[in-house]
Amino acid sequence: MSRRIRIAAAQISSGPDMAENLEAVLSAIEKAAEAGAALAILPEAASFWFGGDVREQAQPLDGPFANAIRAKAKECGITVSVGMFEPAGDGRVYNTLLITGPEGETAYRKVHLFDAFGAKESDTVAPGKDYVTTEIAGVRIGFATCFDLRFADQFAALGRQGAEVIAVSASWGDGPAKAEQWDLLLRARAMDAQSWLVACGQAWRPPQGTAPLGIGRSAVVDPVGMVRAQLPGSVGMLVHDIDLDMVQDIRTRIPVLSHGS
Secondary structure, eight states: OOOEEEEEEEEOOOOSOHHHHHHHHHHHHHHHHHTTOSEEEOOTTSSSOTTSOGGGGOOOTTSHHHHHHHHHHHHHTOEEEEEEEEEOSSSSEEEEEEEEETTEEEEEEOSSOOOOTTOOGGGTEEOOOOOEEEEETTEEEEEEEGGGGGOHHHHHHHHHTTOSEEEEEEOOOOOTTHHHHHHHHHHHHHHHHTSEEEEEEOOOOOOBTTBOOOOOOOEEEOTTSOEEEEOOSSSEEEEEEEETHHHHHHHHHSOGGGTTO
């Protein structure tokens, strides 16, 4: 019998009201648990959109937003990864994924900041320092956020750390060729890591300035770069059973990760 894990990508559309955003996140967690998922992935910036000053809405990991997520994950018996903003101590914030559930808790702070296309995330966000993996339902899972997708080394490193699945949360800004770049990068990074990649983006909304507000297109990509499932731009949920045996098979037949390690 093959090893499998069921993962949900909850494609929501966060706005300027944190209370409404939290309500959407909690509802998505419930639906993912009802669907039998072991892990629910929410987008980057699920707590508060990039259309405002994220420093004004940052909360510590023991603040009310995180505590509500923690309580809902415990109630539903599911691990969740949720994007939020956390004070960094230098007047900026961390762009953080809170990963919490029955098996414990960790956090990933976005390493590669979006200083591109006229935006400068590093003005308000401090970079994280470490890549993160954790074990969920017996499966080693790595985490990445949005602009990290442009850095192949991060995904190869997560693969070498044993990640069989990489969960990507994003608020991928709209614009010329941006959807095509998103699709290509998801496939390429899955191949770099020789892992499954499950990406959850903010649902589409009209662009506002340089703020990356989302294009949707959450997807599941297998270790050879094939898209197995994908959402359109609108709010929705994708639930997929991940065949973990495929990871070991491809790593044995094409031992890319053993080169240069």
